[in-house]
Amino acid sequence: MIEGLKVGHRTLQNTGLTVFLLDRHAPCGWWLCGSAPAMCEVNLLDPEATVDHIDALLFTGGSAFGLGAANGVMQWLNEQERGYPTRYGGVPIVPAAAIYDLSKEKSYPVAKDGYEACVHASTENHLQGAIGAGAGATVGKLLESARPMRGGIGYSLVESNGIKVLAYALVNSLGDIVDPQGKIIAGAVKEDGNFAHLEESLRRGLTSHLDIPLPNTTLIALFTNAAFDKSELTRLAKTAVSGMARAIRPVFTKYDGDALFFVSLGSKPADELLVSTLAIHATEQAIRHAVKDSVVL
Numbered sequence: 589m590i591e592g593l594k595v596g597h598r599t600l601q602n603t604g605l606t607v608f609l610l611d612r613h614a615p616c617g618w619w620l621c622g623s624a625p626a627m628c629e630v631n632l633l634d635p636e637a638t639v640d641h642i643d644a645l646l647f648t649g650g651s652a653f654g655l656g657a658a659n660g661v662m663q664w665l666n667e668q669e670r671g672y673p674t675r676y677g678g679v680p681i682v683p684a685a686a687i688y689d690l691s692k693e694k695s696y697p698v699a700k701d702g703y704e705a706c707v708h709a710s711t712e713n714h715l716q717g718a719i720g721a722g723a724g725a726t727v728g729k730l731l732e733s734a735r736p737m738r739g740g741i742g743y744s745l746v747e748s749n750g751i752k753v754l755a756y757a758l759v760n761s762l763g764d765i766v767d768p769q770g771k772i773i774a775g776a777v778k779e780d781g782n783f784a785h786l787e788e789s790l791r792r793g794l795t796s797h798l799d800i801p802l803p804n805t806t807l808i809a810l811f812t813n814a815a816f817d818k819s820e821l822t823r824l825a826k827t828a829v830s831g832m833a834r835a836i837r838p839v840f841t842k843y844d845g846d847a848l849f850f851v852s853l854g855s856k857p858a859d860e861l862l863v864s865t866l867a868i869h870a871t872e873q874a875i876r877h878a879v880k881d882s883v884v885l
Contacts, residue, residue, distance in 0.1 A: 589711055589712075589745065589754060590745075590752055590754045590811045590812070590813055590853050590854075591813065591853065591854070592610060592611045592612055592614070592853040592854075593608060593609070593610060593611075593711070593754070593811055593853060594608075594609040594611070594709035594710055594711050594713070595607070595608055595609070595709060595710065595711075595713040595756070596704075596705035596706055596707070596708050596709030596710070596713065596720075597705060597708075597713065597715060597719050597720030597721075597741075598697060598701040598702070598704050598705040598708075598720060599719050599720055599723045600649075600695060600697060600701065600723065601693075601695060601723075602649075602689065602691055602693075602695070602723060602724040603649035603650055603654070603689050603690075603695055603696055603697060603723055603724040604648075604649055604697060604701075604719065604720045604721055604722070604723035604724070605646060605647065605648035605649065605654065605657050605697040605702060605705055605720060605721050606646075606647045606648075606705070606721040606722070606741060606756070606758065607644055607645070607646050607647075607661055607702060607705040607706055607709060608644060608645040608646075608647075608756070608809055608811075608851075609706060609709045610642065610643060610644060610851065610853065612853070613640075613641035613642075613643070614641055614642060614851050614852060614853050615640060615641055615642075615816065615817055615818045615821055615851070615852050616633055616641070616642045616645070616683070616818065616821060616849055616850065616851045616852075617633060617635070617816075617818050617819070617820070617822030617823070617824065617825045617849075617850045618630060618633045618683070618822065618825050618848060618849045618850065619822065619825035619826045619828075619829055619847065619848050620846075620847045621832070621840045621846045621847065621848070622806075622840055622841065622842075622844035622846030622847065623842040623843075623844070623845070624804070624805070624842065624843055624844060624845040625685065625805070625845035625847060626651050626652045626654075626655065626686040626687075626688070626805075626845060627655070627683070627684065627685045627686070627845075628655045628658060628683070629658070629681065629682060629683045629684060630683050630685070630847075632681060632683065633822075633849075635818050635819040635822050639672055639681055640817075640818055641672070641681065642681045642682065642683055642851070643665050643670045643671060643680045643681050643682060644665060644680070644681075644682045644706075645682070645683055645684075645809055645849055645851065646658050646661055646682055646683070646702065647684075647685055647686075647687075647720075647721040647756075647758045647807050647809065648684060648686045648687075648696075648697050648702075648721055649686065649687055649689040649696060649697060649721055649723065649724050649725075650686060650689065650690065650695075650696025650697050651686050651687070651688045651689075651690055651696070652686060653690075653694075653696040654686045654696045654697045655684050655686055656697075656698055656699055657697040657698055657699055657701050658682045658684040658699075658702060659702065660698070660699035660701060660702030660703035660704070660705075660706070661680070661682045661684075661702040661703070661705070661706055662680040663699065663702075663703055664702075664703050664706035664707065665680035665682070665706070666678070666680055683849070685805075685845075685847055685849075686805075687721065687724075687725060687758060687760040687804075687805040687807065687845075688760070688804065688805065688845075689723075689724030689725060689726075689760065691724070705720075714743070715741070716740065716741055716742050716743060716877055716878065716880065717738075717740040717741065717742075717878070717880070717881050718738055718739075718740045718741075719740070719741055720741055721758050721807075722739060722740035722741035722758055722759065722760075722878065723740075725738070725739030725740050725741075725758065725759055725760035725878075726738060726739050726760060726885060727739045727759060727760070727761045727763070727764065727765055727774050727775055727879060727882070728761075728762075728763070728764050728765075728774065728775030728776030728777070728783075728784070728786060729762055729776065729804060730762055730763075730776060730786045730790075731776050731784050731786065731789060733778065733779070733784070734776035734777055734778050734784040735776070735884055735885055736775075736776060736777075736884075736885050737774045737775060737776075737879065737882045737883060737884050737885060738774075738879070738882045738883050738885060739758075739759040739760045739761065739774075739878060739879060739882070740758075740759060740878045740879060740882070741756065741757070741758055741759075741878055742756070742757045742759065742873075742874045742875060742876065742877030742878030742879070742880070743755060743756045743874050743877060744757075744869075744870045744871075744873035744874040744877055745870065746866045746869050746870045746873070747866075748862060748866060750813075750856065751812070751813065751814050751856060751858045751862060751863060751866065752812060752813045752814075752866075753810060753811070753812045753863060753866040753867045753870045754810070754811045754812070754870065755808060755809070755810050755811075755831075755867070755870035755873070755874040756808070756810075756874060757806065757807070757808050757871065757875045757877070757878050758805075758806065758807040758878070759806050759836075759875055759878040759879060760804055760805050760806060761804055761805075761806045761836050761839065761844065761846075762786075762804040762838065762841055762843050762844055763775070763786055763787070763836045763837050763838045763839050763841070763844075764776060764783065764785070764786050764787070764836070764837055765835055765836060765875060765876060765878075765882075766835060766836075766837055767876065768834075768872075770837075772785065773876065773879060773882075774879035774882040777884045786837070786838065787837045787838055790838065804841075804843055804844045805844055805845035805846060805847075806832060806836060806839070806844065806846050806875065807845075807846070807847055807848075807849075808828070808829075808831075808832065808847070808848040808849065808871050808874070808875075809848075809849050809851070810824075810825070810828060810848065810849065810850045810851065810867050810870065810871065811851045811852075811853055812850070812851070812852055812853065812854060812858075812866075812867075813853060813854030813856055814852065814854055814856050814857070814858035814863050815852060815854055815855045815856060815857060815858070816852045816858075816860075816863075817852075820860065821850040821851070821852055822850075823860070824850050824860065824863060824864055824867060825848045825849065825850040827864045827867070827868065828848055828850060828864065828868055828871055829846070829848050829871075830868050831867065831868040831869065831870070831871025831872040831875070832846060832848070832871060832872070832875065834868070834872040835871075835872040835875040835876055836875060848871070850867070
């Protein structure tokens with residue numbers, strides 16, 4: 589894993605959250621590549637913003653309702669005396685992003701769930717699939733004649749010459765998930781049990797059969813032991829999103845809130861092109877790992 593990172597999951601019924609706790613102030617860049625996001629505190633990640641670090645990152649279910657869980661993360665960090673220094677104490681910096689997984693019950697994570705995830709966060713949290721923020725995630729949601737499959741959380745660690753990049757993917761995509769050869773491994777499934785091939789359906793002009801879904805989203809969190817500032821991490825985030833395009837088809841649609849966050853937790857000097865290459869590879873692998881045990885819903 590990456591030194592300085594703990595991961596905590598809080599799994600509820602068909603929703604949940606995942607918190608990434610940092611043991612130090614860490615710079616973070618990001619890039620938004622979808623058109624339907626649900627987020628808070630992300631403007632602080634702009635290279636021109638005054639705040640130059642974050643204390644944690646939160647991925648949550650529950651759409652905009654779930655963003656309130658960030659208050660619990662902030663409470664836990666405040667008890668650890670963490671945060672951006674001000675005259676009257678530190679203010680924890682916790683950017684948060686949400687996926688849409690609301691059901692008829694309209695359940696969503698709240699502040700106490702964010703707090704509990706922090707309490708139980710670990711450096712050895714290797715769980716994947718329908719856990720944490722991925723508990724209610726689904727993939728392949730475009731055709732009214734097809735059923736989606738389960739999405740989830742996946743991770744991948746890649747390394748070269750001591751430089752590490754760790755990717756966590758929260759996969760709740762409109763599109764299908766494909767392997768390196770372009771073969772669908774999870775997505776929209778027809779009544780006969782075969783994949784509907786969403787991208788091919790769109791190319792054939794089957795727009796009259798579309799079931800325009802409520803917002804979808806794939807969120808990526810990348811962590812490296814290489815030293816980069818916020819501006820460099822923003823540039824790296826822009827290139828790393830191509831890993832999403834390799835694994836999801838279609839991707840970055842107006843119905844997706846796709847975004848990628850990139851955090852530096854180290855002091856190792858590294859070539860930016862090398863880290864970009866590692867990040868792209870880690871991103872596409874993490875997406876595929878998230879649906880490794882996916883089932884039709």
